[in-house]
Amino acid sequence: MIILFVEQISQPWAWYVSGPMIALVMFLLLWFGGEFGVSSTMRTMCAAGGAGKRISFFDFDWKSQLWNIVFVLGAVLGGYLAATFLTPAEPLQISDATADDLQQIGIAFNGGLAPTEIFSWSNLLTAKGLIVMVLGGFLIGFGTRWAGGCTSGHAISGLSNLQLASLIAVIGFFIGGLAMTHLFFPLIF
């Protein structure tokens, strides 16, 4: 029975299972006294590294946020466990239209989670690699902190609490994402 269960959860999860599970993660964090917001761990890392000595934004009791660091370490471990023990039988399926669009800008759909020709160590120091991974990461860190949250803090937690500020942030997320996909991707790739 356990084998059957593992086989079952190894297949890709439908959206109507995945979404409520994410909400469950949020409620468990609230119940334990925390909150669901991943990007703030990066502020905690800056503070733990000593940035609070010079920059007041990082001068706070970062030790009170250690629970969130443990949570993201769990997220790494969960990714490892899923990849190792819950391997799906079939490759990932995406819409044909997306696969065609990506083909046109020279990115082949490989049935995995991400295009390995972009997200690899050997591609890191190319122009595309630097733009996608280094600039991309920088924009995530800078933007989430300016906006005070990311997908978890605003799109899930904030909108669940009907916060107008979070709605403005999520509109911003989509303006940025749509502009990158439709205006800048053809220039980058």
Added chain:
Amino acid sequence: MKFIKYLFIGILFGIVMTKSEAISWYRIQEMFRFQAFHMYGIIGSALAVGVVGTFLIKKYQIRSLGGDTIHFNPKAVSVPRYLFGGILFGLGWALTGACPGPIFTLIGNGFTVFLVVLASAVLGTLAYGMMRDRLPH
């Protein structure tokens, strides 16, 4: 030991994000090209459950495990910080195909080069902290 419960929820989160394929660069491209319902279904159903649950927590003043009432901090409304910050994050989200949670989970999935994305994001956070007083909020 008081942190172990957070490790377990983190593991659950990592498994959910992997099996839902929400950590997939391709899935994020589908979303920003409006070519599949998958990501909208995930975020929408998370929100539907989230809105009802949050309402109930507030209505019945549910207490946390530690005995305190769970409270939610209202966010002060302003446009520039949420819109501009949000746009910058959105640009990075589409480039990397990952928001902060998936960055961590992708590393666990063997995409170790996301350690660079993470380091860069921490650097971006640091840069924001340095420029904060000069940015509109």
